[in-house]
Amino acid sequence: MNFYVITLIKLGLVMAVFMTTLAYLQWVERKVLAHIQLRLGPYRVGPHGLLQPLADVIKLLTKEGFVPKNVNLFFYLLAPFLAVTIALTAIAVIPFGPVIEIAGVTTAMQMTDVPMGILFVLALSSVGVYGVALAGWASNNKYALLGGLRSSAQMISYELPMALALAAPLLMINTLSLREMVEKQSAFYFGFLPSWTIFQAPFPQVISFFIFLIAAFAETNRIPFDLPEAENELVAGFHTEYSSMNFAAFFMAEYANMITVTAIATLLFLGGWHPIWPVELGSWIVPVALFVGAGVISIFHGMQPARPFDRITLPVAGVAFIGIGLLFAIPMLQPYLLPIFWFTAKTGALLFVFIWVRGTLPRFRYDQLMSFAWKFMFPVALVNLLLTALAVTLTTN
Amino acid sequence: MPTPPPLDPVLFLIFAAIAVISAISLVVQTHPISSALSLVGVMGSLAVLYLLLGAEFIAAAQLIVYAGAIMVLFIFVIMLLNAGTEKATNRASFAKWAGIPVFALFIGLMSYLINSRLATGPGVTLGGFTGGGALEIGRSLFTTYLLPFEVTSVLILIAIFGAIVLARKEI
Numbered sequence: 135m136n137f138y139v140i141t142l143i144k145l146g147l148v149m150a151v152f153m154t155t156l157a158y159l160q161w162v163e164r165k166v167l168a169h170i171q172l173r174l175g176p177y178r179v180g181p182h183g184l185l186q187p188l189a190d191v192i193k194l195l196t197k198e199g200f201v202p203k204n205v206n207l208f209f210y211l212l213a214p215f216l217a218v219t220i221a222l223t224a225i226a227v228i229p230f231g232p233v234i235e236i237a238g239v240t241t242a243m244q245m246t247d248v249p250m251g252i253l254f255v256l257a258l259s260s261v262g263v264y265g266v267a268l269a270g271w272a273s274n275n276k277y278a279l280l281g282g283l284r285s286s287a288q289m290i291s292y293e294l295p296m297a298l299a300l301a302a303p304l305l306m307i308n309t310l311s312l313r314e315m316v317e318k319q320s321a322f323y324f325g326f327l328p329s330w331t332i333f334q335a336p337f338p339q340v341i342s343f344f345i346f347l348i349a350a351f352a353e354t355n356r357i358p359f360d361l362p363e364a365e366n367e368l369v370a371g372f373h374t375e376y377s378s379m380n381f382a383a384f385f386m387a388e389y390a391n392m393i394t395v396t397a398i399a400t401l402l403f404l405g406g407w408h409p410i411w412p413v414e415l416g417s418w419i420v421p422v423a424l425f426v427g428a429g430v431i432s433i434f435h436g437m438q439p440a441r442p443f444d445r446i447t448l449p450v451a452g453v454a455f456i457g458i459g460l461l462f463a464i465p466m467l468q469p470y471l472l473p474i475f476w477f478t479a480k481t482g483a484l485l486f487v488f489i490w491v492r493g494t495l496p497r498f499r500y501d502q503l504m505s506f507a508w509k510f511m512f513p514v515a516l517v518n519l520l521l522t523a524l525a526v527t528l529t530t531n
Numbered sequence: 532m533p534t535p536p537p538l539d540p541v542l543f544l545i546f547a548a549i550a551v552i553s554a555i556s557l558v559v560q561t562h563p564i565s566s567a568l569s570l571v572g573v574m575g576s577l578a579v580l581y582l583l584l585g586a587e588f589i590a591a592a593q594l595i596v597y598a599g600a601i602m603v604l605f606i607f608v609i610m611l612l613n614a615g616t617e618k619a620t621n622r623a624s625f626a627k628w629a630g631i632p633v634f635a636l637f638i639g640l641m642s643y644l645i646n647s648r649l650a651t652g653p654g655v656t657l658g659g660f661t662g663g664g665a666l667e668i669g670r671s672l673f674t675t676y677l678l679p680f681e682v683t684s685v686l687i688l689i690a691i692f693g694a695i696v697l698a699r700k701e702i
Contacts, residue, residue: 209564249664253591257578260599264571267603271564271610279610286607290600310665 140241148245152225156389157187163489170493181447191382199378202273209272214376214383217265221390224258227251228397229313231407231473243473244313251312252304255398256297259353263289265387266355266362266372273375281371284500285362288352291507292359296349298515299342302522303331303402306339312398316406326415330405337525341518343403345511347487350395352507354388356488358495361503396484397477404480407473418468421475425459428452543583550576561616563609567602574598586663 161176161183168175176183201210231243248254263286270282304310307318321329331339352359363371373384400406409417429452436448462471498506553572560566574597582590672680 209568250587250591253588253595253665257591257594257599260595260603261575263599263603264568264606267606267610268568271606283607283610286603286610290603290607293600 136239140239141245144241144245148225152222152390152393155393156386157191159389159393159485160190160385161187162485163492166486166489167493170490181443194379194382197378199380202275202375204274205375206272206274209268210375211380213265213269213272214380214387215265216268217262217387218383218390220258220262220265221387221394224255224394225390227254227312228394229316229401229406230477231470234470236470242313247311247313250310252300252310252315252398252402255312255394256300259391259394260289260293262387262391265384269376269384270362270372273372275375277368277370278372278374281362281364281368281374285355285372288355288359288361288503288507291504292349292352292511295345295507295511295515296353298512298519299345299349300402302337302342302515302519303334303339305519305522305526306331306334306337312401316401316408319405320408322412326411328405328408328410330403330408332403336529337522339403339518339522341514342522343399345515345518346399346403347484348511350399351488351491352503354391354395354488356388356392357492358498359503360497361500364497392485392488393481396481396488399484400477400480406480407477409472409476413468413472418462418472421462421472421479422459425455425462429455429457429459539583543580546576546579546583550580564606567605567609570605571598571602574602581663584663585660588663588665588668 164186165175165183176186179185179189201207226245227248229242229244229247233240233242235241266285266289267282270278270280270285273279304315307315309315309318319328319330319334323329323333323335327333329335332343351357355362361371362368363373365371368374373381376384410420411417432448432452432455436444436446436452439445439448461467462475550573553569553576557566557569557573560569574593578590578593578598581587581593
């Protein structure tokens with residue numbers, strides 16, 4: 135019975151945090167893009183537009199769910215459901231932290247540890263294309279159909295380099311379970327250099343990390359690979375005919391996929407929740423310094439406000455930041471908070487790269503997209519895999 | 532032998548039912564996309580059945596290769612050709628009537644075979660098989676079954692060459 139209770143509590147926690155992250159990731163994206171383009175971004179709803187996601191949710195919920203004529207109704211409604219369900223399922227196997235003990239109960243910071251975790255995620259990502267492809271087909275719209283076709287071709291093509299890029303670090307760490315994967319990267323060379331697979335001997339996986347990242351952009355349909363929804367040629371691509379919550383489902387699926395691939399990259403290449411240098415050498419100072427620094431800067435700007443209400447909001451935010459920062463300095467809380475901080479920091483940094491790239495790069499042309507996958511990424515990933523296999527064989531005997 | 536988790540038989544029944552229903556729907560549906568998606572349903576529920584029987588790796592491979600890659604290609608081609616609903620021909624109504632006795636014969640034959648040959652064996656228990664992980668599969672593929680494995684890969688390579696040769700003639 136205990137097992138069910140703990141699972142339900144973890145389910146509730148993970149879902150709450152994940153859904154909030156989904157909503158606010160969109161706010162962060164709009165803000166970052168706005169600042170890249172010298173704009174302010176959302177500003178009206180709440181201080182610095184912080185309540186904008188909430189307003190968007192209300193807007194999407196209350197809009198009319200319009201169903202066009204001549205669509206294939208069953209598949210038209212099934213497609214967004216499939217997309218969002220498959221995208222959210224992947225979060226079930228992702229570990230956020232080590233095994234911890236709270237009030238006498240020992241549990242892992244993860245919903246469930248599948249021995250084939252990474253294959254489970256791969257399977258979900260390969261099935262995930264049905265949502266987009268079906269949406270494009272069932273809409274009975276030529277632009278949507280073209281979007282669906284492009285996305286299925288693109289996802290099949292980029293899945294190959296992605297799987298090959300995943301296989302190389304797996305050869306070195308010798309496990310398929312996401313939790314064991316992170317534990318195999320916990321050591322430090324010379325006592326301070328992290329042995330994440332991106333740095334690990336005998337063959338640092340820098341190449342496969344970048345191939346994985348590029349393929350991840352394509353798998354999540356993000357710029358520069360957002361051909362399925364290229365708005366200057368295809369209106370809105372596969373979701374042209376969707377409105378209200380059906381549209382929101384595709385939106386949620388895209389952001390959930392983004393979080394999943396960045397989390398997998400963190401776990402597989404960047405050592406998961408392990409700090410960048412050992413805790414014994416004081417790596418706990420990083421979150422404290424970051425949060426307290428952010429707090430001090432915010433209070434400083436609150437003292438000389440550029441806008442009237444900054445006099446109130448910025449000092450409040452500053453005090454909150456300093457408070458969070460000081461939480462990380464309490465030794466009793468460190469075993470719980472530090473792993474979560476490192477995991478979130480690494481995943482967040484990768485998510486920032488996703489947004490940054492969106493603000494920087496133009497879109498590929500379709501033939502460039504395909505020849506890039508088949509003529510560049512695939513051979514490079516293959517050679518990298520063979521070299522890794524050679525290095526592993528030479529060093530293990 | 533470890534005792535199987537209590538929910539396993541229930542899950543087995545549910546997914547076996549989904550597999551059978553999807554298989555029937557695959558044959559009955561007239562639209563190619565509906566049929567293809569029913570096939571995805573069959574593959575997906577078969578993957579769950581493999582998982583319940585302890586073959587984790589096969590289950591994952593089933594999802595990644597069949598449900599993920601091959602069926603997406605099927606659907607891609609159907610969407611590209613924009614194939615419409617199939618129309619019934621004269622031969623179709625003949626097949627409908629001739630199909631019933633053939634189907635009954637087939638069911639009878641299968642149940643006879645299962646009764647006479649398989650009933651005496653040890654049978655299958657849910658959770659009884661534990662050699663389905665990547666380690667065991669990899670080891671047997673590269674030791675006991677090395678020759679069939681390599682021959683199959685050469686066969687697939689030949690099939691790819693054949694496809695390229697056929698496609699080039701068209702150009």
